[in-house]
Amino acid sequence: MISEKTISRLTNYQTLLRQQQSMGTSHIFSHQLADLARVTPAQVRRDLMVIGYSGNPRTGYHVGDLQESLMQFFAFSTGIPTVLVGVGSLGRALLSYFMTGRSNIRILAAFDTDPVKTGRSISGCRVHPMTRLRETVADLTVTCGLITVPGTEAQKVVDALIASGIHGFVNFAPVRLKVPPTVFVENLDVTSSIEKAAFFARSYSLKTQEEQTHE
Amino acid sequence: MISEKTISRLTNYQTLLRQQQSMGTSHIFSHQLADLARVTPAQVRRDLMVIGYSGNPRTGYHVGDLQESLMQFFAFSTGIPTVLVGVGSLGRALLSYFMTGRSNIRILAAFDTDPVKTGRSISGCRVHPMTRLRETVADLTVTCGLITVPGTEAQKVVDALIASGIHGFVNFAPVRLKVPPTVFVENLDVTSSIEKAAFFARSYSLKTQEEQTHE
DNA sequence: TTCACGCTGTGACAAATTTCACAGCTAGAC
DNA sequence: GTCTAGCTGTGAAATTTGTCACAGCGTGAA
Ligand SMILES: NC(=O)c1ccc[n+]([C@@H]2O[C@H](COP(=O)([O-])OP(=O)(O)OC[C@H]3O[C@@H](n4cnc5c(N)ncnc54)[C@H](O)[C@@H]3O)[C@@H](O)[C@H]2O)c1
Ligand SMILES: NC(=O)c1ccc[n+]([C@@H]2O[C@H](COP(=O)([O-])OP(=O)(O)OC[C@H]3O[C@@H](n4cnc5c(N)ncnc54)[C@H](O)[C@@H]3O)[C@@H](O)[C@H]2O)c1
Numbered sequence: 373m374i375s376e377k378t379i380s381r382l383t384n385y386q387t388l389l390r391q392q393q394s395m396g397t398s399h400i401f402s403h404q405l406a407d408l409a410r411v412t413p414a415q416v417r418r419d420l421m422v423i424g425y426s427g428n429p430r431t432g433y434h435v436g437d438l439q440e441s442l443m444q445f446f447a448f449s450t451g452i453p454t455v456l457v458g459v460g461s462l463g464r465a466l467l468s469y470f471m472t473g474r475s476n477i478r479i480l481a482a483f484d485t486d487p488v489k490t491g492r493s494i495s496g497c498r499v500h501p502m503t504r505l506r507e508t509v510a511d512l513t514v515t516c517g518l519i520t521v522p523g524t525e526a527q528k529v530v531d532a533l534i535a536s537g538i539h540g541f542v543n544f545a546p547v548r549l550k551v552p553p554t555v556f557v558e559n560l561d562v563t564s565s566i567e568k569a570a571f572f573a574r575s576y577s578l579k580t581q582e583e584q585t586h587e
Numbered sequence: 588m589i590s591e592k593t594i595s596r597l598t599n600y601q602t603l604l605r606q607q608q609s610m611g612t613s614h615i616f617s618h619q620l621a622d623l624a625r626v627t628p629a630q631v632r633r634d635l636m637v638i639g640y641s642g643n644p645r646t647g648y649h650v651g652d653l654q655e656s657l658m659q660f661f662a663f664s665t666g667i668p669t670v671l672v673g674v675g676s677l678g679r680a681l682l683s684y685f686m687t688g689r690s691n692i693r694i695l696a697a698f699d700t701d702p703v704k705t706g707r708s709i710s711g712c713r714v715h716p717m718t719r720l721r722e723t724v725a726d727l728t729v730t731c732g733l734i735t736v737p738g739t740e741a742q743k744v745v746d747a748l749i750a751s752g753i754h755g756f757v758n759f760a761p762v763r764l765k766v767p768p769t770v771f772v773e774n775l776d777v778t779s780s781i782e783k784a785a786f787f788a789r790s791y792s793l794k795t796q797e798e799q800t801h802e
Numbered sequence: 803t804t805c806a807c808g809c810t811g812t813g814a815c816a817a818a819t820t821t822c823a824c825a826g827c828t829a830g831a832c
Numbered sequence: 833g834t835c836t837a838g839c840t841g842t843g844a845a846a847t848t849t850g851t852c853a854c855a856g857c858g859t860g861a862a
Contacts, residue, residue, distance in 0.1 A: 375849075376783065383782040387761060401809070410763045414851055417811065429809040430859045452785045461680040466777070468676045475778045515785045539795070540788020542780050546602060548625045554795045556787035558780045562681070563690045565757050565773045567598040568591065570667045570730045572771035573755020580754070580769045590819075616839070629821055632841065644839040645828045
C-alpha cells in the first residue's frame with residue numbers, strides 16, 4: 373500500500389518537472405528536485421522507487437522520461453475528469469481557474485439547486501440542476517467530485533455523487549463526510565488551515581523573541 | 588514539540604465542540620468526539636493530553652470547560668487577525684466568506700497591485716495598494732497572511748510580508764515558498780489535492796471492481 | 803583500457819505517530 | 833457504605849514514515 377504523503381509528493385514532482393522541462397532542463401539530479409520540492413534527496417529517490425523509474429548515476433533523471441513514467445503511474449494522460457457541485461463564490465472561483473485550463477484538470481459539468489444559477493454557463497461550464505445529476509454523471513466517467521456547497525448540504529451531496537459512481541472527492545465544506553471505505557475524501561478546510569498557521573506563527577514568533585532576549 | 592497533525596485535529600475538535608454546544612450537549616465522551624472527528628478514541632485522549640485538560644471517567648469531558656481549555660491553548664479568544672494579498676477570483680471568494688464572519692478569522696486588510704482594485708472595499712474589506720503594505724501591517728499585529736496571487740508573484744509577496752513581521756501563511760499558489768525557519772507556511776494546493784483524490788479514486792474503484800469479479 | 807568521481811538504489815536504522823491495553827477512578831445502584 | 837460498569841490517562845508496543853550510509857554503477861578523463 374502506498375501512502376497519501378508519497379502521492380502528494382509525486383504529484384508535486386510532476387508539477388516541478390513540467391516547469392523544469394518548459395525551462396529547457398533535460399536532466400535533473402535527486403538533490404536538485406529535492407531542493408525544488410523542499411524535501412531531502414533520499415526522500416526523492418525513495419519516492420521514485422515506487423513508480424519504478426530508474427535514473428542514471430552520472431546524468432541523473434531524464435526529465436522527459438521521468439514525466440512519462442509519472443504520467444503512466446497516475447494514468448492521467450488525458451486529464452482528470454471532474455464535476456463541481458455548488459456554484460457559490462468559491463465554486464465560481466474554481467470554475468474560472470480550472471476552465472481556463474492551465475492544469476490537467478477538466479471540470480466537465482457543474483450542479484446547483486438554485487434555479488437562478490442553473491441552465492446557463494459560467495466560465496464556459498454548463499450549470500445543471502441537481503435533479504439531472506445522475507443522468508449527466510453517468511455519461512461522463514468522472515473520477516473526482518468537487519464539493520463547494522454549504523456544510524449542512526455536503527453529506528447529502530456526496531451521498532448522491534457516490535450513488536452515481538464517483539469514488540474520489542475534494543471537500544471544501546468544513547465537515548467530515550461519512551463515506552464507505554471504497555471512497556476517498558480529501559478535505560480542504562481553509563478555516564482549519566488558517567488556525568493551524570496562526571498557531572505555529574505565534575509559537576515561532578515567541579521563539580524568535582526568546583532568542584533575541586537571550587543574546 | 589507538538590506536531591502539525593495534532594494541531595489540525597485539535598482545531599477540528601474545537602469546531603465540533605462548538606457545534607455540539609450549540610446543540611445543547613453538555614458532556615461528551617472520547618469515543619463520541621472520535622466518531623465526529625473520524626479518528627480513534629485513543630487518539631482523542633492522547634491529543635487532549637497536550638492541552639492539559641482532564642475529563643471525568645464517569646461523565647466524560649465537559650464541553651464548555653474543554654472549549655475553554657482549547658481557547659486558552661490556542662490563545663485566539665479575540666479572533667485570528669489576518670491580511671489577504673491578491674484580490675483575484677479566489678481572493679474575493681475568501682473575502683466574501685470570512686468578512687461575513689461565521690468563524691474566528693478576521694481579515695483586517697487586503698492588498699493588490701492592480702490600481703483598478705485598490706482604494707475601494709470588497710465585501711467590507713478595504714483593498715490597499717502593495718506600496719502601503721508595510722505601514723498598514725505594522726499597525727495591526729497580524730498573525731497570518733493569506734497568499735492568493737499568481738504563482739510567479741508569491742515568493743516576492745511572502746518576502747515582503749515576512750519583512751513586515753508576519754510569521755504564518757496560508758499559501759494558495761501552487762509553488763513551494765522559501766522561508767526562514769522562524770516562519771510557517773501551510774500550502775493549500777487545490778490542483779495537487781484533486782490529483783491526489785483522483786489517484787485514490789481510481790485505485791479504490793479498481794479494488795471495488797476486483798472484489799465484485801472475485802465473488 | 804583503466805581509473806576515479808559522484809551519483810543512484812536500497813537495506814538497515816531512526817524518528818514520529820498511532821494504537822493497545824490496563825491501572826485507577828468515579829458516579830450511580832443497592 | 834460497598835460494589836461495579838465503563839470511562840479516562842498513559843506507559844509501552846506497533847506501525848508508519850523518513851533518513852543514513854554505502855555498494856554498485858556509468859561516464860569522462862587520461
Ligand atoms: N468562499 C470561500 O472562500 C470559502 C472559504 C472556506 C470554506 N468555504 C466552504 O465552501 C463551501 C461553499 O462556500 P461558498 O462561499 O461558495 O458558499 P455560497 O453560499 O456562496 O455557495 C454555495 C452554493 O451551493 C448551492 N447549494 C446549496 N445547497 C445545495 C445542494 N443541496 N445541492 C447543490 N447546490 C447547493 C447554493 O445554491 C450556492 O450556489 C461552504 O461549505 C463553505 O464553508 C468557502
Ligand atoms: N481561483 C481558484 O479557484 C484557484 C484554484 C487553485 C489555485 N489558485 C491559485 O490561487 C492564486 C490566485 O488565483 P486567482 O484565480 O484568484 O488569480 P487571479 O489572477 O484572479 O488573481 C490574482 C490577483 O493577484 C493580484 N496580483 C498580481 N501580482 C501581485 C503582486 N505582486 N502583489 C499583489 N497582488 C498581485 C492581481 O492583481 C489579481 O487581482 C494563484 O496562485 C492560483 O494558482 C486559484
